Amino acid sequence: MAQLWGGRFTKETDAQVYAFNASIGFDQRLYRQDIKGSIAHATMLGKQGIVTEAEEAAIVQGLKGILADVESGKLVIDSKYEDIHSFVEANLIDRIGDAGKKLHTGRSRNDQVALDMRLYTRDQVEEVDTLLKELLQVILQTMEENTETYMPGFTHLQKAQPITLAHHYGAYFEMFKRDRLRMKDIYARMNYCPLGAGALAGTTYPLDREMTAELLGFAGPTLNSMDSVSDRDYLIEFLSALSTIMMHLSRFCEEIIIWNSNEYQFVEIDDAFSTGSSIMPQKKNPDIAELVRGKTGRVYGALMSLLTTMKGIPLAYNKDMQEDKEMAFDAMDTVKDCLVLFTGMLATMKFRKERMAASAMNGFTNATDAADYLVGKGVPFRDAHGIIGRLVLYCIEKNTSIDALSLEELQTISDKFGEDIYDAVSLKTCVEKRLTIGAPGPEAMKKVIAANKAYLEQ
Ligand code: ARG
Secondary structure (H helix, E strand, C coil), X not given: CECCCHHHCCCCCCHHHHHHHCXXXXXXXXXXXXXXXXXXXXXXXXXCCCCCHHHHHHHHHHHHHHHXXXXXXXXXXXXXXXXXXXXXXXXXXXXXXXXXXXXCCCCCHHHHHHHHHHHHHHHHHHHHHHHHHHHHXXXXXXXXXXXXXXXEEEECCEEEEEEEHHHHHHHHHHHHHHHHHHHHHHHHHHCEECCCCCCCCCXXXXXXXXXXXXXXXXXXXXXXXXXXXXXXXXXXXXXXXXXXHHHHHHHHHHHHHHHCCCCCCCEECCHHHCECCCCCCCCCECHHHHHHHHHHHHHHHHHHHHHHHHCCCCCCCCHHHHHHCHHHXXXXXXXXXXXXXXHHHHHHCEEXXXXXXXXXXXXXXXXXXXXXXXXXXXXXXXXXHHHHHHHHHHHHHHCCCHHHCCHHHHHHHCCCCCCCHHHHCCHHHHHHCCCCCCCCCHHHHHHHHHHHHHXXXX
């Protein structure tokens, strides 16, 4: 046991209490942020004359030495310390002696941990944004190559109207683009520095909070010291955005699992991203897609956990807030892993375009277009809907499709049908005519693709 706070105690901490209270097991991943924050704090203390220039130099050098030694593996983070803050401070004192004892002047672990967590999360926001961008690039490439790859579009998982693969992927482009916009918003909102808030009420030392904020790349200092040490909103926002990313990934995975099924066979997942069965030799399973779908639960769990932890906490810092870390870290790791693997799976997945087009041709995906054809011949839409409904029933009974019927057969249902019906209900026409912005028609899609491209190049 090695603590920062033994002075007012007359007994050793109970070993189980110590272990229950300690956070070093999971907050050690904050060592970089802790050292970076301490360097900024010491630099400011020096400039303000709160420590001497020599002391400042010794502290900064000592901290840089600790960082280098941890990174190289020469210094192992020791679990005998209560938390990462204690570990760094104790090491500094070992290295440079009394000057090291001055580092914590005008600082509390409350503002220190608030800063560390914020710095860590801010980096994670950027990393997730980069991974989202890579995913968007893969999606966009598939869109560019598939503006005329026909497939059925579904509602209720029933074939509805024909679309293209570019159009289907375009829906996911929009989702992940919004996820990136959320990263940008979260970054801007969280980018204020809590350092200098002290335990809760600021300090009596003449700290320059603007300076530390600037040294650490923040837009400025936070404006209320109580809020500074007890705010985890940014983390909740981030976990919420991560949950939304997982929801999007999970939906996409669900579709890929369906597309990859024996019944559909729209896609083939690359061998490198599939797994086999220990008993059934024929199997090639979409485990990666299933795992990404499955891992959505633990990310939602992290969000619910932190929301629940925070809801009963009076101002300002309370130890409950130490619970902000483990599940949040797990969520961040999980989402990054899922993005990397999902992007890899997507980039290598092959499409069975003939099967997709064949599937779009049956299931009466052109029924709406057949009704619209009759509208063009002067039939009111509600009547046209009824006529085509009867036509579909006729086809189901004869096990055929609208476009396979002879003109004579069509005319027994309505005398408005002419030779031009075949072109009107062909797959190509059904898709190409959908030209409003956001629709699957290739000309409309190309405009959206160009806009998406410009967005990714920004
Ligand atoms: N390990 C603590 C946490 O993660 C650090 C802050 C401790 N502050 C305190 N007053 N006990 O929240």
